Amino acid sequence: MSVPAQGQAEEGGFRRVLGLGALLSVAIGLVVSQGVMVLMLQGVGFSGLGFIVPLGLAYLLALSYAFSFSELSLMIPRAGGLSSYTEIALGHFPAILATFSGYVVVAMFALSAELLLLDLIVNKVYPGVFPTFSVAFGVLGLFTVLNLLGIDVFAKLQTALAVIMVCVLLIIGVAAIYQGAPTETASAVLKGDWNPMGAGVLTLTALAVWGFVGAEFVCPLVEETKRPERNIPRSMIIGLTVIFLTIALYCLGALFLVPQEALTTDALPHYLFATTVFGKPGEVFLVIAAVTATFSTLNSSLAAIPRMLYGMAQNGQAFPQFKRLSPRARTPWVAVLFVSAITGLPILVMGQDAASIALLLLAAALAWLLAYIIVHLDVIALRRRYPDIARPFRTPFYPLPQLFGIAGMLYGIWYASPSPDMTGKIFGIAGVVLGLVSLIAVLWIKLVMRKDLFRPEPLARAE
Structure with a gap:
């Protein structure tokens, strides 16, 4: 299946307006x-300089999922993203x-x-100025409107946000690093036990992986991308490298100035830093x-996730209104x-509890790792079922990146918690969510779609 040329758009579908810069952002x-x-x-508070080990491992794992997503998104260039690939490879339930x-x-x-x-x-910076939750809901409302205005508005805003954020x-x-290099804190870090x-x-690999999840959000934008066969892989690989550096x-600078114990106990360590x-x-x-x-995270999510739902609705896997x-x-x-x-609903449920945020993020990371295992599978x-199909991007050294990715993600799931007291809570939250989603998926596939849970659809369905 070939990728549409630059400037083409399916009748009644999306417009191709996104280049490498927009995807990179x-x-x-x-x-x-x-x-x-x-x-x-x-993470760096727990392990000091030794955090470079799980951070480097997480970077390599991220490159492995970037390779898999690049191959799949260009082989099956659909807005549905992972759902479109997986129904062809493994069936509707996965x-x-x-x-x-x-x-x-x-x-x-x-x-x-x-x-x-x-x-x-x-x-915290401007106490008493804004009513509770007014900032959260104000920002959510603003970016909802901006994303309703169209993908070109999103792209211009996203590029500016990403550049400012990385620079800061x-x-x-x-x-x-410059300020802390002469201090005793930095000397102790450099001369002490590095790990x-x-x-x-x-x-700490699962925690470190959270620093690299989400680059594949460029893939649901494939139908709106110019030269996707070039820009989709490059945006993920370059982006993940910039993030690693x-x-x-950022972590090295924190080690040079802030006591490690403070980094692990403070609810807002980035404020302290x-x-x-x-x-x-x-x-x-x-x-x-x-x-x-x-702004950047919310803007990207409100652009990519709705397009996943759009693609799922096209496949019959979600409510037709999403189309x-x-x-x-x-x-x-x-x-x-x-x-x-x-997105707004849990804010009302959780309240302003800073301590619960790390717990929720780690539970989310665990669920995300499961999705990455599925994309490698x-x-x-698809390599076995359709060995001769055209692939604009082919994973280098296949299947080593996929096998490495699966093993690494399983390891990350097993050690999802940085401390034993959080383990039960993290697996409990993730387990409830995955169980509920599984139940809904089974009922939808059997009662609405009337299909088998694990029978793959033919590749022609994606064309």
Whole structure:
């Protein structure tokens, strides 16, 4: 199946307006969030310089999923993303489970946590100025409207947000390294045991992986991408590399200035870090970083997840209303409003509890890892079933990246918790979510679609 040429658009479908810059901003902007800032600082607080081991492993695992998603998205260039690939490779049940547990439900946790963090930071820096939740819901409403206006509006905004966010994080990290290098804290870090956790540092892999999940959100935008066979793979690979370097410098700077214990015990370690580097003016830097990170993550999610639902509706795996596009902007407006609604709901339930945010993010990471295992299995299954089909992108050294990715993701799931007291809670939250999604998926496939759970659809269905 060939990828449509630049400028082409399916009649009544999407418009191809996204280039490499816009996709790169999605890959970076979705991944680097406030949740990432918090979890990465906690990780380096637990393990010191040894955090480079799980961070590097997480980067390699991320490249493996980038290869798999690139191959699948260009072989089956559909807005549905993972659901479209998986129904052809493994059947409808894995397709629905992977997409809802790995993306739709995760959005409820991760985006809600992101908006709560923003609300907490803004109210900490400007106490009493904004009513409770007004920042969170105001931002959610703003970006819902912007995404309803069309993909070109989204792309221009996303590029600016991603550039500002990365620059601010690099400034904080580099300034901390420069300022902290002569201090006793930095000397102790450099001269002491670089990896006090020993082999146990590998248990932080799941936490580190959270710093790299989400770059594949460029794939549901394939029907709106110019030269997708070039821009889809490059955006993910370049984006993940930029993220790795940014996180490494950011974490090193924190080690040079902030006591490790403080990084693991403070509910808002990124606030502590920024104010340690710049004092009171550091609050301004943090607000800029927090605002751009949250805006960028929310903007990317409200662009990509509704298009996954659009593709699932096209496949009969979700409510047909999700197929509706606005006449002028060609935006899946029903799906956008749905994602916005499920993002806002947990904010009312969780309240302003900063301690629960890390728990929710790790539970979301566990569900996301399951989705990545499924995408690797998709590649293996389709290579066997359709060995001669045209693939604009082929995974280098196949099947090693897929086998490495599956093993690494399973390891990350097994050691999803950085501390024993959180293990039961993380698996409990993820288990309830996956169980509920599985039940809904079985009922939908059997009663509505009237199909077998694990019978793959023919590849011709994707054409």
